[in-house]
Amino acid sequence: MKHRTLGFAYLALSTLALLAGVTISLLMRLHLTWPDWVPMGRGPILPEEYLGAVTLHGTLMLFFVLTVAPLWGFGNLILPAQIGSRRMAFPTLNAAAFWILAASLTILCASPFVAGGTAISGWTAYPPLSAVAAAGPGQALGMDLWLASIGLFSLATCMAAVNMLTTIVCLRCDGMDWHRLPLTVWGWFTAALLSLPSFAVLLAALLLLFCDRHLGTNFFLPATLVVNGIVMHSPADGSPLLWLHLFWFFGHPEVYIAILPGMGLVSMVLANFARRRVFAYRVMIAVTVLIGGIGILVWGHHMFVAGLSPFAGSAFAISSMSIAVPASAEVLSWIATVWGSGITVGKARLTTSMLFALGFVSLFITGGLTGPILAQPILDQYLHNTFFVVAHFHLIMAMAGVFGLYLATYYWFPLIANRNLNERLGKIHFWLTIFFAYSTFLPMHITGLAGEPRHYAQFTGIAGPAGKLLAATMPLQRHITLSAIFLALAQIPFFLNLWLALRSSNTSVPNPWDATTMEWAPNAMSEDPTAPEPTTHTGPCEYALNGKTFHPQWQSVTQPNQAE
């Protein structure tokens, strides 16, 4: 299969996962807010079903949406054209990775229908809950299916990462030096580089957990356990903390894998519509790689209260706090790039793409600022596993990540579909989405500060002071749930827009945004291997100071283009 076909296939897979993941999250919200609500045609939602939903929602969103779509979906669609290549390095490996991924999603989606139901131990699958079948419903066959699914996913990701890295290293066209790569490519490159060691470690950890479950080993289990009255002895004395280390060694880089391509694209789109060069372009390359580099040294901040030595807590606090500096450098560059760009004059360049890029910046700032708070162990001692954390990662990873995907869709749609999306519908989609995103996730900081814990199947009907503490958050729960429903409904204009554009016969003009990067060159998206290879003449975003002229990367510098 051609890489574009694969790109679309990856995106289709992600869209299915997204629809399922969103539906599941709404069911969770409805159950939390109205615990006595009985979905039509079935009994009440059981606690283990709620936890199964928690597991599926996290697994679908983290793996199949936020990793697959930005990296392998848009990576396949756009990356080759952006570096002036007609192909990805290893087409067979690429196709094999896709089919393994499809099998992985199928297995995950089958898991709710087996005896005991789907796994209930969350996307982090901490043992012994995930290692002992007797520890709960869903921890027998359901958990094995989860392991198989994520094992296959890790394998596919390693294959796809090898393909992407080789493509970027070997297939750049003439003149496309490392310092001329768009920041999008740097984002993809860093993400693929991170995903190799992190997913390889995850795959190893999954295999060890499988051995603990079926081969009598004790990597993650202590010598003695009493689970549901069953006494389990083993001569081997392992530790659940080993799993936490291995999992978060993967898990933290994973969130950077999900967000780095979006960060790169935001830089390019802001520069495009501001008709500016990216402010401090070379520093941006450095901080992108630096975020990836520090990103593999911070996993312990998920474990401040897990039972590590307090000295380890201090060390991971320092590494985690330090990542705020390159992240701030990104934000400063974004602000400087749009500062005084005259973009609002006439509003012609405040397109839907630009709005989503600015929305990404806003969500990245809002979600990012609570990062340093959670990186302080003494504050994590209070905030760990509360909704404050849920608010933090839904803003910076989930919402910013999804805004990156919408940005990619609106920005590249003329290129990949040769059609125009309707700007008015796009802007309606933007404003509704950002309003309800904030309306959903900002109040979670408040309930989290009030002590609301994650993973609770209900907050009502519990006696004593604990019941009082939990019930105090109920008024805001209603607000959050209604906002989440409206947030989901706000996506209707987007799908309507896609449908209308694909039905329309109005084809788009070449390079409608006056973009400078290689994917907008004539015939750049051609997959014909015999077509002449383009040449890169300049760095990206070479706009004149007055914004009137620009040099696309594919044109020699002597003939600037007129911007509209």
Add this chain to the structure above:
Amino acid sequence: MPSSLAAAIVDVFWQLPADAAAHGPALDRHLLLNLWIALALLALAHVLVIVGLAKRRRHTPPRRQVLIEFLPLAALALLFAFLATRAEALWQAARYTGPDRAALQIEVTGMQFAWYFRYPGPDATFGSTKPEFVSPGEGNPVGLDPTDPHSADDFVSSQLVLPAGREVDLRLHSQDVIHGFSVPEMRLKQNAVPGQDIHIHFTPTTPGDYAILCTQLCGLGHYRMTATLRILPEAAFEAWLSQHAKPEAQ
């Protein structure tokens, strides 16, 4: 008035539960400082983006990179270093040193889906336990070994009762899966890990009844793995203790 506005924001948005442990007020002050700084930076960044967008186009080259980028970065780095240092001092005070030798010793056992609290009794020594003796239904949830003489005066409660003003040393452990021992009003959280004994120590200050939660996903009953922490004045605590002491041990 700014101070009453601040108070109003605290009331409406930052509804922290009661703060009833000795280390709590300092932790809360640091948390609120962090929240104010985050809120201020949030507002500043958004103002900069919006003002920058609204400004007319400048045709001159951007000012010196040092001014726009490295100076603010240095300022932010200093700010984060300051916050990290303050937090580290509090963390060290809470975690780097053990409890006072006179601290009350209590063992906390987590199991699906309950917390049990064991007091060592008048001999001030915990009796040994064995997994084979674990039987919550027969009143022996932690598996006390009846043949150990130290076990005789141990007693196990499903409610954690502590005296106000005296340091307590909790020994956390779990029988089955990882549980999260969390007392929001004590600003305390620490996982209980099977196969490990983990100590935490703190001093409750204000008598009252407080929530104990499980904050690490532990199975289908995770949401109802709650218990009550009752803080009593010293005299009332001594009375409660003697009331629960086993007659055969006296």
